[in-house]
Amino acid sequence: MRRTEWIAVDWGTSTLRAWTIDHNGQVFQKLQSSSGVSVLMPNEFEATLLELIAPFLDHDAVTTVLCCGMVGARQGWEEAKYSMVPCQTGGIKDAHRVITMDKRLEVVILPGFAQSLPADVMRGEETQIAGFLKWEPNFFGTICLPGTHTKWAQISANEVVSFRTFLTGEIFELLTKHSTLRFNLTTDAWDQAAFLDAVNDALSAPHYFSSRLFEIRSDALLNEIHAETARARLSGFVIGLELAGARAYWLGQDIALIGSSSLCSLYQTALEQQGINSETHDGDDMVLEGLKAAYRSLRLASS
Amino acid sequence: MRRTEWIAVDWGTSTLRAWTIDHNGQVFQKLQSSSGVSVLMPNEFEATLLELIAPFLDHDAVTTVLCCGMVGARQGWEEAKYSMVPCQTGGIKDAHRVITMDKRLEVVILPGFAQSLPADVMRGEETQIAGFLKWEPNFFGTICLPGTHTKWAQISANEVVSFRTFLTGEIFELLTKHSTLRFNLTTDAWDQAAFLDAVNDALSAPHYFSSRLFEIRSDALLNEIHAETARARLSGFVIGLELAGARAYWLGQDIALIGSSSLCSLYQTALEQQGINSETHDGDDMVLEGLKAAYRSLRLASS
Known part of the structure; x- marks a missing residue:
């Protein structure tokens, strides 16, 4: 069996992801569990982690487990500090060492920003940004990380200068799952033209947002618009509202999008309609790169 | 026992309310049940109604039950038409007669607008408006009906000229019950200054809405703001966003607010801050007046 030098962990609200990495810096196992931070009590983290990674630990050595994400939040395993922006990415200054029961583990949680x-605040995205900046060290501009809580970050000289979070994905999910609109949204189909129209509408008239939401329902009742139109329109309204609020971040900028390909693709077309170019990067790839960079800093600091 | 001439019913999404009315037009029983439209199948409406009102029916006569609200929606008892605005309030032209099993009942459902x-669309609010216009027949201006789906209606010459619905109450409830913010909002206390600041903020910068929502959480994490501040701020953001979208309805107008006193009071202070006067009317009183007016039209039409 290949020996594990260290383990990279991205432990978010709903998912725990781990990569075992050998002495050549190569990933040889990708592990995943649905034991996200939101379903765990503080005293359950160590056992949950061991359940996933125990087969890859040495019996007679200490293995470093380097974590980022909500695992370091107040409701996580143990609270890791925040680094205050503006600040460099990829640092380990405020990293938090967890004292574990199992002596084979050296658990370190990276700070949020x-x-x-x-x-x-952010926890996890700062590590994706750090990973991206390893790939593009001279990047100057704006990074957007679409998701439940979409982040826009202004980058300069390897620093996060400022950032802003929008509740976009969560609003979409609440309306889709729990609202009176939900009956009008049950489809996986997609009406791209309706999406782009709604983005434009929300960008030019964000004050109509909560009225436009009810209009989706009225339009379904009176004009029997299809669920794919209603759903795409809803998505367009929430993303358009965000773009209206994030205008200072994207206007006249080239944008790097980091996240899932489907969501990044929506943002890409929405931005394209405003004449803005963007390139897309996979969120998992970036977080792993960021954890690798932090591990190198950690080893340098202790050598 | 006093004899029932007819029964007024307001059957909404979550509540069924009935008033028994004698031959002098006096209410002598006020009945209420939590069997709202959202928990009933179409074939359950008659039994649900009878359970509430059977003690007040004559055995040897037909009693008119005049209904308004979501009971006339597609997912209600039977679908009643919509009257298209602009149109007079208090009309019965598009009222829908339900054929019941129990021959003691003459059930009529008023149209929505x-x-x-x-x-x-609206169902129920048009009857509150009709009731208000019986009290103030020369009213010219804007009526606002705060609630789950707040309505703003422009009134002229006893007609609803135009109206607009905002999903305000529902957004507030979704965020309070189901969102990541919910942990920061658990209180019944209230910070009025935070409410008014948030109204102002959303009115002047509605495009920041989804960002301000996340900021509530960040502020709780970083600055430990109290739950009463967080909750009042959330309420101010959703109401302020609505006021931004409804500006054409209230700017330079005197406003009549119809609804629950607590909610109307929030709107009243928010509008006052913008230099707008408003008077408040109880929603139950108004809907009962509206049903009485419709009953008189019904009797005139059949005599």
Whole structure:
């Protein structure tokens, strides 16, 4: 069996992901569990982690497990600090060492990033940004990380200068799952023209947002619009509202999108309609790169 | 026992309310059940109604039960038409007669109101408006009906000229019950200054709406703002966003608010801050007046 030098872990609200990495820096196992932070009590983290990675630990050595994400939140395993922006990415200054029962483990949780004004926080995205900046060290501009809580970050000289979070994905999910609109949205089909129209509408008239939502339902009742149109329109309204609020981040900029390919593709077409170019990068690839960079810093610091 | 001449019913999504009315037009029983439209199948409506009102029916006569609200929606008892605005309130032209099993009942469902562009619908609020216009027949201006789906209606010469619905109450409830913010909102206390600041903020910068929502959470994490501040701020953001979209309805107008006193009071202070006067009317009183007016039209039409 290949020996594990260290293990990279991205432990978010709903998913735990781990990569075992050998002495040549190569990933040889990709592990995943649905034991996200939201379903765990603080005293359950160590056992949950061991369940996933125990087969890959040495019996007579200590293996470093380097974590990022909500695992370091107050409701996570143990709270890791926030680094206040503006600050360099990929640092380990505020990293938090967890004292584990199992002596084979050296668990380190990377800090999140925080901002004073407007108050904002991220945990996990800062590591994706660090990974991206390893690939493109001279990047100057804006990174957008679409998701449940979409982040826009302004980057300069390897620093996150400022950032802003939008509740976009969560609003979409709440409306899709729990609202009176939900009956009008049950489809996997997609009406791209309706999506782009709704983005434009919300960009030019964000104040109509909560009225436009009800209009989806009225239009379904009176004009029997299809579920794929209703769903795409809803998505367009929430993304358009976000783009209206994030205008200072994207106007006149080239954008790097980091996230799932389907969501990044929506943002890409929405931005394209505004004349904005963007390139897309896989979120998992970036977070792994970021964890690798942090591991190198950790080894340098301890050598 | 006093004899029932007819029964007024407001049957909404979550509540069924009935008033028994004697031959002098006086209410002598107020009945209420939680069997709202959302928990009933179409074939359950008659039994549900009888369970509530049977003690007040004559055995040897037919009693008129005049209904308004979601009971006339597609997912209700039987679908009643919509009257298209602009149109007079208090009319019975498009009222729908339900053929019941129990021959003691004459059930009539009042039509809702609909609008083509922007597509919009109401069921129940048109009857509250009709009731209000019986009290103030010369009213010219804007009526606002705060609630799960807040309505703004422009009134002229006893007609609803146009109206617009905002998903305000529902967004607030979704965020309070189901979102990641919910942990920061568990209180019944209230920070009025935070509410008014948030209304102002959303009115002047509605495009930041989904960002401000996340900021509530960040502010709770970084600055430990109290739950009463977070909750009032959330309420202010959703109501302020609505006021931004409804500006054409309230700017330079005197407003009549119809609804629950607590919610109307929030709207009243928010509008006052913008220099707008408003008077408040109880929603139950108004719907009962509206049903009484419709009953008189019904009797006139059949005599």
